[in-house]
Amino acid sequence: MVETFGSGRLHYAHRPRWIPQFIASRGRLFAALWILGFASLFVWQRNSLSGGLGLGGLRWPLFPSSPDLWSFPRLRPSVFNLTDFGGVGDGRSLNTEAFEKAVVAISRLGKRGGGQLNVPPGMWLTAPFNLTSHMTLFLAEGAVILGVQDEKYWPLLPPLKSYGHGREHAGPRYGSLIHGQRLKDVVITGHNGTINGQGKSWWIKYRQKLLNYTRGPLVELMWSSDIVISNITLRDSPFWTLHPFDCKNVTVSHVTILAPVNEAPNTDGIDPDSCQDMLIENCYISVGDDGIAIKSGWDQYGIAYGRPSTNIVIRDVVVRSMVSAGVSIGSEMSGGVSNIRVENLYIWTSRRGVRIKTAAGRGGYVRDITYRNITLDNVRVGIVIKTDYNEHPDEGFDPKAFPILKDILFDGIHGQGVRVPVRIHCSEDIPVRNVTFRDMSVGITYKKKHIFQCSYVQGRVIGSIFPSPCGNLDRYDEQGRLIKAAVSPNITDIDYDF
Secondary structure, eight states: OEEEOTTSOEEEOOOOTTHHHHHHHTHHHHHHHHHHHHHHHHHHHHHTTTOOOOOBTOOOOOSSSOTTOOOOOBOOSEEEEGGGGTOOOEEEEEOHHHHHHHHHHHHTTGGGTOEEEEEOSEEEEEOOEEOOSSEEEEEOTTEEEEEOSOGGGSOEEOOOTTTSSOSSSSSOEEOOSEEEESOEEEEEEESSOEEEOOTHHHHHHHHTTOOSSBOOOSEEEESOEEEEEESOEEEOOSSOSEEEESOEEEEEESOEEEOOSSSOTTOOSBOOBSOEEEEEEEEEEEESSOSEEEBOBOHHHHHHHOOOEEEEEEEEEEEEESSSEEEEEESSBTTOEEEEEEEEEEEEEEEEEEEEEOOTTOOSEEEEEEEEEEEEEEEEEEEEEESOOOOOSSTTSOTTOOOEEEEEEEEEEEEEEESEEEEEEOOSSSOEEEEEEEEEEEEESSOOSOOEEEESEEEEEEEEEESOOOTTEEEEOTTSOEEEOOSOTTOBOOOTTO
């Protein structure tokens, strides 16, 4: 028998000895009642505090089979409310202790399936806090977790091993508002509740050079696996918004990520960093830097750390980036990036559409990348590959560590209001090989000859392409017959004046 008490936690009463004989004599009836009772428990947990669903332990085989094959979510056997631990959602009271006490309580339940923490409607101000394994953090509709703005409450962490330095300053970096390390089976979800980093004060201090350390992300999980982030809003991060670092089996679904499109520096939306087996789908992102940026370490530190980002699917995403790009790879990609699939992407009113950025000194590789069904709407430059992104952590990088770029497919690229559809700016030391364009038609706003710009690129065009491709590429018809061979892969026709 299941009983509940005021704390919101489930308790299980002991069975008297006569119950087994009684059940045995009425087997079918009690089997039906047991199923009904379990279903009622599921509905209760789903609707607790306007709907807290314990979604622990989602599993899905991303590669090579379909990511649509989801298993049924596990219920958390225990559910808590933040108010059980003294939380006050008035937007002024500091709730760090309440969050910490709740996480400790859930951490003791790992062997029994963990627990769920429901955050009810209200404004819940807090300093940074850590999650634990086998935990669901559920934000009800109208619930807002607010990050405290005074940086003295934000802990300092060592720089990432694959970066060697803080991204903005040498030495330590600020931690994230919601953090976790070496965790397993973590869910952050809700009825579109919000995690708000209140980043404006951080952005102002950064521009005024008042910070001594690199700003912290909004949500950062490190060395963790089996992560689900869904049905929430993340907004106004001090720095990168969602940063999974060296994680496996991560799903980000139905998440809205917001920051001002101007004057919110480095507020990337989602930055998979040395991650494996990750799905990003059905998201809306409008931020002050890259919407999504796939990374894997910085120069010699990333090469030494040696963890690639691989097996990542991005699909059914709407993104806006007036400062940077909708979806980027790099520039920190020294551990390698491979087997990336970007599909059904809509990029609107942005500086760039999709971009690969790297430089001498990065080393590593970018290979086996597919962009399919990409729509560009009022985008300055549609497709960018740039190999002179010369930001380095220190003078210890190897200038002869040249990254390898190859095996990149652009299939189904359409749009309107694009000034430069393609700008592939590579070099003799860092060429790009085996690039394929198929089914491309982009309406342009700037009528000059060289708006399909290339330098040191080898590859092909298949079928109908508009605007006319550069002479670096072989041209094939739809049946795969060579129509016109490339003049030379080393032709340089790059113009940054428009």
